[in-house]
């Protein structure tokens with residue numbers, strides 16, 4: 182596929198004015214693929230995907246479908262011109278949906294070429310004199326124009342990270358481990374390897390575990406600003422795709438034994454630079470665990486990681502169904518990070534956020550519980566929520582509902598109960614919807630306690646007293662609740678990986694907290710010492 186320069190686009194686009202051209206969406210009229218059933222191609226196969234609600238590895242199969250179409254639609258400049266001028270937002274949908282698969286299977290440089298085509302198309306749209314009319318006609322036809330433009334920008338940011346102007350954190354980022362040995366691939370399919378060696382697979386951006394990619398990218402940016410080398414670095418970041426590799430394994434059927442995380446972990450340790458590691462006994466190395474049941478699910482993690490700084494979502498590993506609590510966090514060195522909420526969901530939640538005076542629901546919670554999910558049989562707090570709160574005036578609790586974002590946006594309090602692990606994404610989702618979170622998870626360790634006054638914007642209530650919660654919430658004075666709601670809105674940026682505020686967000690927090698860690702780091706004399714003999 183050849184790169185299509187913008188200059189040729191401008192020449193071309195001037196030949197094709199008029200709204201109807203861009204939004205006609207009749208593939209068979211512009212491209213003869215010899216399939217009559219493709220008559221309604223855009224409407225039947227593409228339109229519903231324009232919202233780009235990509236959640237996790239689950240979408241890889243879909244992305245592959247769109248990848249095939251990307252190659253058909255971009256086979257020549259002529260073809261691309263015809264289809265893009267016939268159905269611009271359809272083409273953008275296909276290209277953007279396919280990018281994670283292209284990045285995963287064909288590598289970063291091909292992904293960048295496709296990204297550049299989408300960016301060129303967006304630029305052409307912007308240059309049209311009737312650009313806003315084109316957008317509204319497309320929106321009326323069902324295309325999620327906003328999501329398409331937002332995602333094109335997001336992928337641009339992720340695939341081409343920008344270097345900050347000032348050096349803040351002298352961190353060295355290890356290259357991704359070589360997952361292919363001389364004789365065989367670590368995974369019997371080499372795709373993950375290709376994506377990993379490109380830096381960071383875009384496929385890892387989605388869902389709760391997106392922190393693996395986002396922090397890797399952020400540390401790389403910081404490292405670039407400081408031009409850090411292993412010799413002068415204060416900190417070392419170890420790319421940690423331990424959950425993403427499991428997700429990819431699950432959806433791509435690499436290995437039925439499901440030991441990818443452990444293999445990758447072992448491989449990662451083996452490739453650490455011995456000199457750098459020994460300088461401070463590992464105390465300047467950073468690992469990240471984006472999943473509550475890591476690191477404990479990785480055998481033999483404890484010994485090698487005893488001194489490293491862990492970024493993680495939980496303070497201990499626990500699985501109510503077959504693993505008792507096991508401490509995995511030290512308040513002295515490790516940092517709790519918020520779980521990742523996808524950008525599209527952040528936007529939807531922020532949009533749903535209503536002012537206090539138009540919040541007509543006292544308390545809300547909808548999600549998994551024993552009532553709808555078998556594996557939640559042991560999660561007694563959720564059973565109790567249903568028992569003590571369901572049906573009370575001003576309360577909306579139960580199973581999954583449509584429009585939960587909107588419901589949170591009009592509730593004063595949102596419950597964040599533990600699930601099978603103490604950690605829960607409900608906490609961060611509530612904050613982003615401007616809803617005061619009520620944490621019902623006794624062992625939850627909240628992120629950034631060094632920086633934030635958690636009691637000003639949230640409540641952590643003992644699970645054994647859930648039967649008293651309703652009366653308590655009802656009794657809180659309106660002024661106090663309003664103040665808390667204001668504090669929620671002021672602090673929600675700390676949990677937003679896409680925060681537009683330059684000095685408020687998870688990366689800012691981690692930067693500040695890591696600087697403290699560097700300042701207080703203990704000295705290490707090394708394993709051996711002896712005076713030199715003359």
Ligand SMILES: *[C@@H]1O[C@H](CO)[C@@H](O)[C@H](O)[C@H]1NC(C)=O
Pocket residue numbers: 440443444447480481
């Ligand atoms: C990784 O190493 C540990 C400790 O040496 C070992 O117990 C574990 O089985 C290894 N995992 C794999 C998948 O090889």
Ligand SMILES: *[C@@H]1O[C@H](CO)[C@@H](O)[C@H](O)[C@H]1NC(C)=O
Pocket residue numbers: 501502503504555556557558559
């Ligand atoms: C609840 O936990 C017990 C013991 O840990 C386990 O045997 C049981 O299978 C769990 N129930 C469910 C629904 O997973």
